[in-house]
Amino acid sequence: MNADFQDVVRRRRSVRRFEAGRSVDRAALQRIVDAGRWAPSGANVQCFDFIVVDEPAMRDAVTEVFLRQAQRLVDHAKGFPAVKKSYLANTVAIVLVLGDPRWKVCFPQPTSPDWEREYLDNNQAIFLCSLGAAVQNVQLAVAAEGLTSAWLSGGGEEITNRELSDLLGYPDWMRAYGTVPIGYPTEEEHRRYRRPLAQCLHWNRYNPEQYRRHAQVDFYESSLRPFAMYRHHEEMAAWPDRAEKLGDWDTAFTGPNPNPGGSLEPAADFSKPRVAGQATKRRQTRADES
Numbered sequence: 001m002n003a004d005f006q007d008v009v010r011r012r013r014s015v016r017r018f019e020a021g022r023s024v025d026r027a028a029l030q031r032i033v034d035a036g037r038w039a040p041s042g043a044n045v046q047c048f049d050f051i052v053v054d055e056p057a058m059r060d061a062v063t064e065v066f067l068r069q070a071q072r073l074v075d076h077a078k079g080f081p082a083v084k085k086s087y088l089a090n091t092v093a094i095v096l097v098l099g100d101p102r103w104k105v106c107f108p109q110p111t112s113p114d115w116e117r118e119y120l121d122n123n124q125a126i127f128l129c130s131l132g133a134a135v136q137n138v139q140l141a142v143a144a145e146g147l148t149s150a151w152l153s154g155g156g157e158e159i160t161n162r163e164l165s166d167l168l169g170y171p172d173w174m175r176a177y178g179t180v181p182i183g184y185p186t187e188e189e190h191r192r193y194r195r196p197l198a199q200c201l202h203w204n205r206y207n208p209e210q211y212r213r214h215a216q217v218d219f220y221e222s223s224l225r226p227f228a229m230y231r232h233h234e235e236m237a238a239w240p241d242r243a244e245k246l247g248d249w250d251t252a253f254t255g256p257n258p259n260p261g262g263s264l265e266p267a268a269d270f271s272k273p274r275v276a277g278q279a280t281k282r283r284q285t286r287a288d289e290s
């Protein structure tokens with residue numbers, strides 16, 4: 001495989017600190033959006049538009065929208081380890097990837113009510129996956145230009161999207177599912193935690209020993225998430241406080257087989273957090289305070 005491609009894939013880090021006072025020329029921004037344009041989309045509908053904000057006054061107004069969005073997360077999505085969004089002030093540009101939901105009509109449609117479940121859910125998946133591919137291409141192109149970026153999903157929230165559509169002038173029934181602030185990194189692009197390849201790669205059929213048990217998801221959500229999101233190590237085995245942070249879950253997160261014995265579990269309700277842990281306690285404390 002082309003080593004340059006692997007290098008770009010690995011340098012596509014979410015970096016949330018940018019050098020102040022820099023700028024970038026529009027030719028680079030055009031190449032970045034052109035990469036987004038070449039993303040695959042269901043039925044080739046290209047259900048995305050790209051707004052590139054490179055004027056300082058507009059950038060500051062978009063930043064204000066995301067500062068308010070971040071405050072809503074603190075107030076109403078307790079326990080989620082978000083970082084402060086003031087770094088947006090140092091971006092050289094912000095690319096907003098808009099999703100246009102009308103194009104879902106071009107994906108496979110049920111011809112009778114019995115088949116609605118089969119097709120309508122999947123239409124939404126095709127739509128969102130197409131947008132994800134566009135955002136991903138944008139981020140890869142940013143890395144290929146020697147710049148860096150993050151991927152903000154707050155524009156998919158209704159209040160934030162309304163503020164963005166008022167500001168930027170797009171119809172409010174479109175949504176800014178992906179917002180990509182772009183800048184020059186202040187720090188070296190480090191690695192970020194990834195599961196071992198042997199744990200997520202299945203040859204020819206699903207290996208149940210590689211299955212992550214419900215309790216492992218609970219542990220990640222309640223205790224491990226902030227460290228897995230923000231620490232600069234590819235492997236948790238490199239964490240100096242590995243024993244303290246991982247405890248009994250060490251092998252499940254660092255080895256190839258999180259589920260020795262290979263028994264699977266029935267579906268369970270994961271629509272909200274299920275157990276108490278470090279993050280959950282914080283959530284509880286804040287709920288008690290409010």
Ligand SMILES: Cc1cc2nc3c(=O)[nH]c(=O)nc-3n(C[C@H](O)[C@H](O)[C@H](O)COP(=O)(O)O)c2cc1C
Pocket residue numbers: 012013014015016083150151152153154192228229230
């Ligand atoms: C769909 C999606 C939504 C995300 N939303 C946010 C976000 O709102 N804010 C943020 O700082 N990072 C966001 N991220 C970035 C992830 O936190 C990041 O990709 C992950 O922690 C892995 O880090 P890496 O991108 O450096 O490899 C999002 C990523 C994806 C794919």
